[in-house]
Amino acid sequence: MKWPLPLILGYLLLALQPTVGEALRLGHSGPAPSIIMPLAVFIALFANQRAATWAAILIGMSIDLSTLRGTDALVVVGPYALGYAAAAYFVHTSRPMVMRRNPLTLGVLSIGGELVCSVVVTFIFAARRAIWWGSWADLPRHALMSELWDRILGSLYTGLPALALALILFPLMPWFGFQDGTGRRPHGARP
Amino acid sequence: MSPSRTSIPLALIAIGLLALLPRPALRGLTVLHDPLTFLLAPIQEPVRKLTVWLQGSGKPPQSDAFAVTPDEWNKRLWELNQARQEAAELRALVKDLSRGVDLNPELVVRQIAAPVIGFGSDLSGGLVTVRAGRREGVEANAVVVVRGVYLVGRVLRADERTCAIVPITEPSFPKMFRNQKFSGVIMLDEQRRGPLWQLDSISDGRLIGKVYDVDSAAETPLPTASTASAGAERPEILPGMLVRLSDGMWPASAQMLEIGRVERVEPGSYGRLIVTIRPEQDLSHIGEVMIRVPESTPVLIKSGPPLPGADTPAAPKEKRKP
Numbered sequence: 001m002k003w004p005l006p007l008i009l010g011y012l013l014l015a016l017q018p019t020v021g022e023a024l025r026l027g028h029s030g031p032a033p034s035i036i037m038p039l040a041v042f043i044a045l046f047a048n049q050r051a052a053t054w055a056a057i058l059i060g061m062s063i064d065l066s067t068l069r070g071t072d073a074l075v076v077v078g079p080y081a082l083g084y085a086a087a088a089y090f091v092h093t094s095r096p097m098v099m100r101r102n103p104l105t106l107g108v109l110s111i112g113g114e115l116v117c118s119v120v121v122t123f124i125f126a127a128r129r130a131i132w133w134g135s136w137a138d139l140p141r142h143a144l145m146s147e148l149w150d151r152i153l154g155s156l157y158t159g160l161p162a163l164a165l166a167l168i169l170f171p172l173m174p175w176f177g178f179q180d181g182t183g184r185r186p187h188g189a190r191p
Numbered sequence: 192m193s194p195s196r197t198s199i200p201l202a203l204i205a206i207g208l209l210a211l212l213p214r215p216a217l218r219g220l221t222v223l224h225d226p227l228t229f230l231l232a233p234i235q236e237p238v239r240k241l242t243v244w245l246q247g248s249g250k251p252p253q254s255d256a257f258a259v260t261p262d263e264w265n266k267r268l269w270e271l272n273q274a275r276q277e278a279a280e281l282r283a284l285v286k287d288l289s290r291g292v293d294l295n296p297e298l299v300v301r302q303i304a305a306p307v308i309g310f311g312s313d314l315s316g317g318l319v320t321v322r323a324g325r326r327e328g329v330e331a332n333a334v335v336v337v338r339g340v341y342l343v344g345r346v347l348r349a350d351e352r353t354c355a356i357v358p359i360t361e362p363s364f365p366k367m368f369r370n371q372k373f374s375g376v377i378m379l380d381e382q383r384r385g386p387l388w389q390l391d392s393i394s395d396g397r398l399i400g401k402v403y404d405v406d407s408a409a410e411t412p413l414p415t416a417s418t419a420s421a422g423a424e425r426p427e428i429l430p431g432m433l434v435r436l437s438d439g440m441w442p443a444s445a446q447m448l449e450i451g452r453v454e455r456v457e458p459g460s461y462g463r464l465i466v467t468i469r470p471e472q473d474l475s476h477i478g479e480v481m482i483r484v485p486e487s488t489p490v491l492i493k494s495g496p497p498l499p500g501a502d503t504p505a506a507p508k509e510k511r512k513p
Contacts, residue, residue: 078210
């Protein structure tokens, strides 16, 4: 995979996520979709596992670093990095069972990937609450199950922007420089 | 196993350990937030302005040159109400002075206009990032308003170029500021203050609180059940009434800022009313805020109460961000 285009798209979607996500949010505190997950899923669908995992880690870590949490307004690095890595693994293992070039596949797998990511993120924050206490503990905004439920609803919602992003990502596929994930080179290429 | 095969598992283990670090250890990593936000700002700012414009920012239409715009009217009302509040506080202060209480210097404030960058890519973070920081004089606990009079939040932390704001509609707002549940006063009309309201909980962007008896400084005391039965006049709290900030734990210059309007009134326990307030402004639909920062030179009360319109907290100086 050629990295410049995924990095540029990742930067753009990361910058757009807060604003577009808030604009698409249902109600004041309802679910909001992720517009970054479809990019990670797209990469995981067509790139080799190594590139897809690193791309997912990079995207997830960027989300972690850009989000302030708690009374001290601190960043927690790791939950989304691991969540996106898990989502990339889920998509990569689902590849043999799906029609990769179908935009609906991107929508459905984006929902699945976001669900996997939500579970991992919620689990990590639950582990933090269980491990640390007193002044070292995080300040929970909501109850754990309430947070997980919000994330699950947001995951279901992610399918819609994923379908819209498919219209942009699929035409750009030649510039991603994907090699076939099975290790075969594109037709006509020298070994 | 080749290094390339072990790099991903090692990276995942390292990230897993990072994810479980306690809060004090996260401060070192948080320094990366500011430069990342700075990199994302060139795209986030114009997109946010576009989104706010598309959603309708709620700005009043331009009126003719001789009419007062709603914003100017609200600002003058706020100055008047703040002056009245200050007068009430001065009356109490005079009483205390006779018992030898120290004077507290009043600070003049300046307002820094700053664009809202966003909420962070994980929208569940709850904090809003604004492009103004220590370079512009922003400090933690500074009050954040919109259009000069609408209270929207407080600064939680100020970095060099950005700061993190907690909206007043954030459910964990009281916990972020030492469990202080702020209070306000319900305005019976544009100038007449009614009973005190104190925040109890925040849910779905609404502020829910209880109404309490007012102290002697208020104009219209809230009758309890006993005085109501004695036939005393009961100020009726109606949906649509304005609620202004009235809390001694907030800066003097922030008193009487508009919190929101009464949305619902319900009976509560012990005869107290439960009033739900809908804030007038929602940070998610705002492209720019104003951060109120105290000036370095305090204005002393010894020289006499300053008149509205002069260098007083009731008439804050406005400083536009360059």
